[in-house]
């Protein structure tokens with residue numbers, strides 16, 4: 001009984017320490033702030049598809065629960081790719097990883113090998129080397145005036161930008177942006193594409209081959225350190241409001 005009570009007290013003390021911890025408090029504050037922002041990713045994607053003013057082809061990499069984004073997208077043709085790691089039902093067109101999907105298209109096993117999309121939404125595995133491959137592959141299947149849209153480019157803290165998806169007790173409170181920002185930042189150094197990031201819904205990155213969305217970043221962050229990124233967030237991402245973004249497009 002004594003040991004049981006001691007254990008209970010220890011758990012209580014630990015909980016109290018977590019609740020009062022400054023990183024956890026700050027985590028709660030920034031998560032609440034992020035939830036107040038608009039638009040959501042599907043609104044931005046629909047804005048771009050609508051702007052193109054034609055019959056469009058949309059591809060989503062990483063879908064999980066289609067009702068949260070994929071089903072809300074308005075496009076003549078829509079294709080979804082997901083290996084089903086987070087939703088056992090996985091109601092998508094291609095139940096494979098993005099790497100396998102692009103390889104199968106190239107080999108003519110699915111769709112047409114010369115298919116080009118109007119908008120590709122990258123929201124699969126949120127680790128930088130995978131996201132970098134997703135960007136490269138997407139660029140080769142994107143129309144000249146099409147757009148790549150990327151979720152989770154603006155992690156508000158290093159806890160959200162962790163490489164580990166499975167640790168849920170951190171100040172990120174289960175929200176995970178991973179290291180997507182690194183792949184987006186790397187692409188932002190390229191002179192071959194234009195890019196910016198809308199400050200909403202955890203950072204919605206947009207990449208274009210032809211429309212000037214902003215100059216490449218000159219921020220020096222060779223080791224992709226989170227603190228350097230954080231101090232130069234605006235310039236690293238070309239972080240802008242939705243209103244400013246709309247002005248660039250319209």
Ligand SMILES: C[S@@+](CC[C@H](N)C(=O)[O-])C[C@H]1O[C@@H](n2cnc3c(N)ncnc32)[C@H](O)[C@@H]1O
Nearest residue numbers: 062063064068069084085086097098123124125
């Ligand atoms: C964050 S969820 C997608 C959320 C959805 N796009 C939305 O907007 O609501 C990430 C999904 O990526 C999938 N995924 C993980 N690794 C992947 C990979 N290598 N290729 C494609 N999808 C992957 C997971 O199975 C998961 O369903």
